[in-house]
Amino acid sequence: MHTHTSPAAATAATPTGNMVELFGATRTYGTGAARIHALRDVAIGFPAGTWTAVMGPSGSGKSTLLHCAAGLDRVTSGQVILAGEDITRAPEVTLTRLRRGTVGFVFQNFNLVASLTAEQNVALPLKLARRRPSRKDVRAALAQVGLEDRLRHRPREMSGGQQQRVAIARAMAARPAVLFADEPTGALDSGSARTVLGLMRDMVESSGQCVVMVTHDPVVAAAADAVVFLRDGRIVDRLVRPSAPQVADRLARLEG
Template sequence: MRVPVAAGSHAHAGVAAAPVELHQVSRHYGTGEARVQALADVSVTFPAGTWTAVMGPSGSGKSSLLHCAAGLDRVSAGRVLLAGQDITHATDATLTGLRRRTMGFVFQNFNLIGSLTAEQNVALPLKLAGTRPSRRDVRAALADVGLADRARHRPRELSGGQQQRVAIARAMVTRPSVLFADEPTGALDTGSARTVLRLLRRMVDTAGQTVVMVTHDPVAAASADAVVFLSDGRIADRLPRPSAGQVAERLTRLEG
C-alpha cells in the first residue's frame, strides 16, 4: 500500500506534485543467517512544498528509508523517483550529480570543516559541483539562517545551534528541490532546536521547500506537515499535523 503524504495548507501552488517517491522499496543487508531486512515493500510519496517527519522505534528502518530516498543507498527491490526521474539504477556519477544539484543534506553532527569559516563551509558544495561560488549567494544563504554577522567565524567560535544553521545554509545554497535531514536537532539544546525547527518551517512556508526529516523527537515531528511511522521496515501509520502528544503516544504504542 502506498502512503501518500498529502500536501497540507503549507504546500505552494505550481510546485511539482511529488519530488520523492518510493515504490515497493525493500532493502536488506547481508546474506543467509546474517541477512537483515531494513525495509520491506515500502511505498510512500513526499510531495513538494511539504515537510514530512519519519519516525519509528530503533531499528525500524528510518535511516534506511532516508538513505534510499536520497540515493545514498541502493535498494534491493522496488523503485525510487526524484521529480519523476527514476534513480533506482542510476550510475554513481549520475547520482553524485543529482545530489549536488537537487538535494541538500543536514545531519545531527553538523559535519562542518573546522579550519574553514562559516562562509567557506557554505560555499563548499558549489566548489565541489565545479561552480564558482558567488559571495553574494553565500552571504544571502547565511542571512537566511540569521547568521549574516557570523560569516567569518569558524565552527569552534559558534554554538551548536549556530553550527547547525550554518549546515542548513550550506545545504540550501545550491537551491535543492528537497532537503533530507537526519536527526537535525538531536545534538542541540531545547532553545537551539526550537530555532532550527522554526527555520525549517519558514523554509517550507515561504519558499515551498520540501523537507524529509528523520527524528526521534515528538516535538520536532510535530513541527512537520505529516509524520510517517515505520515499524520493522514497514509503514505502520501516518498522522497529518499531529501534536507532540499524539506523536509520542503513537510511538509508544509501536515501541510496545
C-alpha cells in the same frame, strides 16, 4: 525574505506531485542467518512543498528509508524516483549531479568541513557544482540563519546550534528541491532546536521545497506537516498535522 522558487521544485515533481517516491522498496543487509530486512516493500511519496517526519523505534528502518530516498544507499528491490528521475540503478555520475542541485542534507552531527570558515562551508557545494557563488548570496544565506556576524569563524569556534545553522544555510544556498534531514535537532538545546525548525519551515513555505526528516522527538515531529511511523521496516501508521502528545502517544503504542 527568500522568495526565489527553485526551478527544480516547480518542475521536477512527478505527475502525482511527489518530489520523492518509493515503490515496493526493500533493503536487506547481510546473507543467510545474519540477513536483516531494514525496509520491507515500502511505498511512499513525499509531495513538493511539504514537510514529512519519519518516526519509529530504533532499528525500524527510518534512517535506511532516508538514505535510500536520497540516493545515498540503494534498495535491494523496488524503485526510487527522485525529482522525476529513476535513481534505483543510477550511476555515480547521475547521483553526483542530483546532489549538486536537487538534494540537500542536514545531519545531527552537522558535518561541516573543519578547516573551512562558515562562509566557505556555505559556498562549498556551489563551488563543487562549478557554480560561482556570489559573496552576496552566501552572506544572505548566513544572514537568514542569523549568523551574519560569524562569517569567518571555523566550526570549532561555534556552538552546536550555530554549526547546525551553518549546515542549514549551506543546504539553503544551493536551493535544493528536496532537503533530507536526519535528527537535525538531535544535538541541540531546545532554544537552538526551535530556531532550526523555524528555518526549515521557512524553506517549505517560501520556496516550496520538500523536506524529509527523520527524528525520534515527538515535539520535533509535530513541526512537520505529516508524520509516518515505521516498525520492522514497514510503514505502519500516518498522522497529518498532529500535536506533539498525539505523536508521543502513537510512538509509545508502537514501541509497546
